[in-house]
Each structure stands twice: as structure tokens, then as C-alpha cells.
Amino acid sequence: MKNPSLIFGTFQCNNEKEFSSMIRSVYETGIIGFDTSPSYQTEEMLGDALTFLMKKENIKRDAFFLQDKIDGWQMELSKGNIAPFVEESLGKLKTDYLDVLFVHWPFQEYLNETWMTMNKLKEKGVIRHIGLSNVRVRHLDKIKNETGILPDFIQIERHPLRTCQDEIDYCKGHAIVLEAYSPLCRMDERLLKSNVLKAISEKYEKNIGQVILRWHIDTGVVPVFMSKKKKRIEENCNLFDFSLTNEEILEINKLNMNFKIFVESVCCPGI
């Protein structure tokens, strides 16, 4: 299955009433990639919503691209033997395999053990690809040196205020797919007021969010976005009738100021 160019994230959307119709809207706009995590508490709802969709539309599991994560507390509790937690997640998602399983935060203790377990699950076919989330180049080098296994995917916070060029270059050099969460930086004021983004959005008659998402795609990154509004979901998928020039990409890159919404060390002490 081809990797999707857009993925729908489910962080902070755990309203049961809205969830199923939201997933349906997402699917209808052409998105097939879905991202969840035990800590988002959306696994079960996502499993239910996709099962319902599969029955109603008569579509198979492989029409979707489903990715989940292993949380730090699971690594700590199991000392890296995370297989039972994966089983539990598969049960909640009502599927027998995951397209990608990420280590949510690279807690140094038990990371290698977790990584080896994930690799075994990949060999068994329970996981199609393994990934690391919230990592930098030094983490990738370290895991490569210590286990000899690089991830197939990484997922990091990336947006114009944090362009992560080192990680992009590393991933290109090692054939790793890079996904960006918080791709719009929650529409930070500094982005909304940016003259660069305003000018580009006027040129292409798109909104600033669409320009930023296109910037991700044009730099080889898969954005993982979330919106509860149907109109916004549709807008965010309407990106494939234009592309940015190299100059425009470089201008957007200049907005970088190393701003992270999710402060890494607070979410993962000792990262």
C-alpha cells in the first residue's frame, strides 16, 4: 500500500458523539491515514468508527493506513516487552495489524528493548513499519549504533516556526518517511501575521493553512493534522492543485525560530 500524503491525527478529539461522523467526513475527503495513541484515548473510538465505515461502504482494512504508538509508561511498566500492549491496542482498534507503530517518546531507559520487541512484531507481520516519534538526529544515530535498526518512519513536531532541516536531511539520506504533527503550529499568531505566508496565500488563492500544508508536502514531509470542522478538513485536503517554488519554500524556512509547542523534555524527561 502506498503511504498516504496526509494523515488525520486524533489527539484531543475524544468526544464520542462527534468522533464517528468526523472520521466519516475525513474519509469522504479522501484521507485514508489515521493516527492514534493510547494516551489520546481514541483507539477504541477509532476502531469502532473504521469498523462501521468498512461495513457500510464495504471496504477492506487495507484501504486504511492505521498508525498507533507505544507510550512511555508502557515501556516503563513492561521494561520494553511491549507486545501485550500492542495486542491490547489491536483489540481496541479491531484490526489484526498496524501500518506503523511508533515509540511515542524516546525514553532512554528501555528504548532499545522496546525497539527490539517492535522489530520482532514487524517480522511477525503484526506491524508493517516501525517508527520513532519526537526524535532528533542524535537519537536516530544512537539507535542505529546500538541496535543496528533504523526506523521506517519518524514523526516529529514540525511547522514553519520549527523547520527541522537536520532531520529532513537525515531522513532523505536514509529513506525514512518523515511525518509532521502540529503541522500548522495551532495557527500561531506569528504565522497568521506573517507577510511571507500572506503573500504566498494571495498568489495561489489559498488560505495560510493550505500554504503551510503544501510546504510540508513540497519538502517531502507528511503532515498529520486534526480538525473537528468539516469545512476545515475539506480545505486541508484541497492542496493538490498547486505547488510552491523553491524560493517560496526557502522564504517559509526563514520563519524558523526553534519554537516547539510540545516542549520535548517536559513530555519525555532526559530526551
Next chain:
Amino acid sequence: MLSWNLNKKEAVGTVLVAFFCICMLNVVYFYCVPSCMVCVIGYASNKVLRKKIRLANKNIIDFMNDSRRNFDNLILGDTRLALVEDSSKSLYFVHRGRTLFASYLYLIHYFSYLRDDGEGKVYVYSSQSDEDSMYVSIFDIFAYHRVVRMRLNATSQMIDRFPLFFYFKRFRNIHYFIDGRKLSVEDRIIEFCNLRNIKVELIRK
């Protein structure tokens, strides 16, 4: 004869009731009143302690709603010794009597708030020797991540609700560091900062 018997029974009954009331008053006075007082004092002290803990961690940033990042300095350790000039570009996590181990844990939690161009600097103030400092106090525990609290055996909800019971507790885990290396906390702080391109100054007195 009958009325005499009745009067006698009434009198005995009255005496018994009076005796019972006196006993109850005794119980109330010597047990319930002090118990209630202990509860009220305990409740108030717990509330005061929770306020003090909040105050000790007042500089924790709610990163979802507060965009402050890229600080020049991260200042950790024992307040009595923290003498760095105040600056809006410094982030403080200092508290009286904070151990070096507790400061190490603050460091690994909050270093990402520093600028990452190699110019960020950490100051760690401590007045205790490594041997004495492998614990954290109730004032520190609330600033730590769930996984770190798991390692310190401090995940009980009792700790969050009734910190007063844990006022004298020293949260520790002799197996906290699982890498098997016999490094002092001071060496770990230096190594940690060097690996992340952060300047560090340890000030011990």
C-alpha cells in the same frame, strides 16, 4: 408499694441515663473533640502545604498556553545559594534544601526550554554531598513526569491529595539509574549537558 417501685425504677433509670450521658460527654470531650480538632488542623495544614508546593513550582510553564521558549539560563537547586541576577531570560526552579539529585531531575525535565544554539546555560546550586542527596522531597515530586514518578514509586493519588502525610518522606530509588554506570549525580549532570550542547556551572558550598 407499686408507686415506690416505680419511683425506684425511675430513679435507677435516671441515674443510668445520667451515667451514660456523662460517659458520652467524656467520649465526645476526650476523643471526638480532639479528633475533630486534629482533622481540622490536618485539613488546614494540608491545604497550606499544597499552596506551598504550588508556590515552589510556580515557574512550571503550561506549554500549551504559554509560548515562552529559548531561555538563556536554567537555574536549579537550593534557594539559599541561588544568587544569579534576575532576568526575564532565565527560568528558575529553586527551593530551599533541594538536593542535587532533585535538581538533576529538574534538569532532565526542563532543559528543552533553553535555546539550543549552544549558548544556553544551566546553573545548579547545591550544598549537599552526593551521598546524602539521592532523594527528592514532596516539594519536587509534582514537577516530574509520570514515568519518573513511577521510577520513584510516587504515583499514588494519596500523594497528590494529602501531601501532608508525605511531608517527611524522602522519595528515592536506589535503582533509579539502570545503565549500570557508577557515576556521581554531579558527573551525570555534566555529561547530560555536554551531550546536548548546553553549558553548565555547578556551584557547591
